[in-house]
Amino acid sequence: MKKKKSKNFKIGAMITGVMLFFIVVGFFWTPYDPEAMDKANKLAGVSFSHIMGCDNFGRDIFSRVLKGSGTTLLVALGTVAIGTVCGILAGAFTGYYGGIVDEVFMRINDALFAFPSILLGLVFISLVGSGKYNVIIALGIAFIPSFARIVRSEFIRCKNMDYVKSAKLAGAGNLRVMFVHILPNVMTVLSSSIMIGFNNAVLAEAGMSYLGIGVQPPDASLGRMLSEAQTYLFSAPGYALFPGIVLILMVLGFSLLAEGMKESR
Amino acid sequence: MLDVIDLNIEFHDHLVPETVVFDFDLHMEQGEIVGLVGESGSGKSMTALAIAGLLSRHDMEKRGQILFEGKDLLTCERSKLRALQGNDISMIFQEPMTSLNPVYRVGWQVEEALRIHHPEMTDKQRKDRALAVLSDVELEEPERVYHSYPHQLSGGMRQRVMIAAAMICEPKLLIADEPTTALDVTIQAQIVKLLKRINREKRTGILFISHDLSLIRQLCRRVIVMQGGYIVESGPVEEIFLAPKQEYTKKLIGAIPKCEKKAVKREGA
Numbered sequence: 001m002k003k004k005k006s007k008n009f010k011i012g013a014m015i016t017g018v019m020l021f022f023i024v025v026g027f028f029w030t031p032y033d034p035e036a037m038d039k040a041n042k043l044a045g046v047s048f049s050h051i052m053g054c055d056n057f058g059r060d061i062f063s064r065v066l067k068g069s070g071t072t073l074l075v076a077l078g079t080v081a082i083g084t085v086c087g088i089l090a091g092a093f094t095g096y097y098g099g100i101v102d103e104v105f106m107r108i109n110d111a112l113f114a115f116p117s118i119l120l121g122l123v124f125i126s127l128v129g130s131g132k133y134n135v136i137i138a139l140g141i142a143f144i145p146s147f148a149r150i151v152r153s154e155f156i157r158c159k160n161m162d163y164v165k166s167a168k169l170a171g172a173g174n175l176r177v178m179f180v181h182i183l184p185n186v187m188t189v190l191s192s193s194i195m196i197g198f199n200n201a202v203l204a205e206a207g208m209s210y211l212g213i214g215v216q217p218p219d220a221s222l223g224r225m226l227s228e229a230q231t232y233l234f235s236a237p238g239y240a241l242f243p244g245i246v247l248i249l250m251v252l253g254f255s256l257l258a259e260g261m262k263e264s265r
Numbered sequence: 266m267l268d269v270i271d272l273n274i275e276f277h278d279h280l281v282p283e284t285v286v287f288d289f290d291l292h293m294e295q296g297e298i299v300g301l302v303g304e305s306g307s308g309k310s311m312t313a314l315a316i317a318g319l320l321s322r323h324d325m326e327k328r329g330q331i332l333f334e335g336k337d338l339l340t341c342e343r344s345k346l347r348a349l350q351g352n353d354i355s356m357i358f359q360e361p362m363t364s365l366n367p368v369y370r371v372g373w374q375v376e377e378a379l380r381i382h383h384p385e386m387t388d389k390q391r392k393d394r395a396l397a398v399l400s401d402v403e404l405e406e407p408e409r410v411y412h413s414y415p416h417q418l419s420g421g422m423r424q425r426v427m428i429a430a431a432m433i434c435e436p437k438l439l440i441a442d443e444p445t446t447a448l449d450v451t452i453q454a455q456i457v458k459l460l461k462r463i464n465r466e467k468r469t470g471i472l473f474i475s476h477d478l479s480l481i482r483q484l485c486r487r488v489i490v491m492q493g494g495y496i497v498e499s500g501p502v503e504e505i506f507l508a509p510k511q512e513y514t515k516k517l518i519g520a521i522p523k524c525e526k527k528a529v530k531r532e533g534a
């Protein structure tokens with residue numbers, strides 16, 4: 001069993017590490033300008049000069065994939081950050097204090113949770129317009145309920161523990177008890193949710209971009225590439241395959257990493 | 266030092282309010298050890314929590330007065346109450362497993378009351394004080410314990426750590442809510458001896474709550490017997506043991522296991 005544990009972690013770390021490396025490199029340099037159209041190379045196949053081939057406008061797919069993964073990563077991180085921070089604040093206060101505020105807040109949470117994230121994103125985007133940062137805010141808000149719910153139930157569990165009483169008896173105020181004494185105990189459960197949330201965020205962003213409501217050109221996005229590649233699925237399969245595989249690897253790598261971390265605890 | 270007058274505690278979270286403590290009275294002088302004995306559900310823990318100021322839930326009504334050095338703990342501002350907690354009044358609990366926060370090192374937790382009440386102390390001063398109090402509670406290798414996590418210590422050691430954390434600001438009143446119930450018999454005796462020593466050396470008043478009468482007899486000067494939220498009998502320990510007036514007290518004394526009774530007799534003789 002022990003051998004299996006570290007295997008997940010190692011494979012996950014390797015995949016994620018390689019991805020991150022490419023993304024960081026892509027941030028500063030890509031083999032070709034992702035927007036540069038080269039009519040002569042329309043739908044060119046895999047070759048030495050274009051590692052992943054070209055799309056229907058002659059743009060280098062590899063460069064676009066690099067930039068696209070970077071965008072996806074940024075959106076996913078931003079989404080999880082907003083969801084986690086707001087979720088922790090909401091869950092902590094409602095779980096710790098309870099009462100009518102808790103009731104009201106939880107009903108709002110339930111209502112928000114009932115919508116699929118992409119639908120909520122659609123509503124939000126139609127209200128404030130599309131674009132990278134709007135997508136982050138939209139998805140971030142959609143992700144708050146699940147984090148808030150987990151944090152809240154953990155706070156409810158922990159607030160009756162004796163060590164909380166000990167902390168109060170030492171003279172700690174409520175804020176200190178909540179964020180210094182209880183929160184670290186919540187992090188163990190929360191960290192696996194954060195990992196899962198990250199994966200969901202990656203997929204949600206790709207989904208929204210595929211539908212056309214995610215990041216807009218000139219920002220590259222894996223989801224948008226998939227949508228554009230649909231027509232050329234049989235004539236130039238690389239166009240759809242490469243972004244698809246990169247997406248899969250991103251989610252897979254991170255999931256394995258998360259599994260590995262959970263198992264080693 | 267401590268005067269509890271007519272304390273009544275009522276739960277209001279169900280349709281019918283339920284009183285769990287009726288007309289509780291207590292008077293404690295500085296440095297006295299008073300025992301509070303009763304079966305489960307007799308209201309002794311609730312009383313202790315009320316005195317410690319931990320019962321500020323909104324669905325509980327408390328009537329009466331808890332006067333600590335003149336200040337009524339039930340009606341004073343939260344900030345005043347918090348200034349007392351950890352500094353003048355402290356409490357230790359039954360389960361050493363859950364009384365310590367599993368994610369922080371023991372030394373950090375012992376220092377917590379110091380951190381809150383004496384922010385002017387430097388890290389080194391705090392650590393020295395923590396190590397001093399850890400060796401006070403008869404822990405060998407206080408340095409190692411200071412750097413350990415709770416799960417690395419045994420039950421008896423954890424309880425000593427709890428006592429250290431409670432004593433670090435040298436409180437005037439220490440409330441001990443069944444501190445020995447979760448420990449085995451030999452450790453129980455050690456903890457009781459430790460509490461006696463603390464009381465002798467630091468003149469700390471101790472409110473010792475237990476359902477173990479033999480321990481109360483060893484430690485306390487006075488004892489209050491509770492049943493169903495009422496005080497059934499109270500008085501000096503020897504008087505209660507040798508001449509119990511109430512039926513319930515007689516039953517409690519009679520329920521002490523025989524082999525312990527013999528030991529008690531030998532000590533008495």
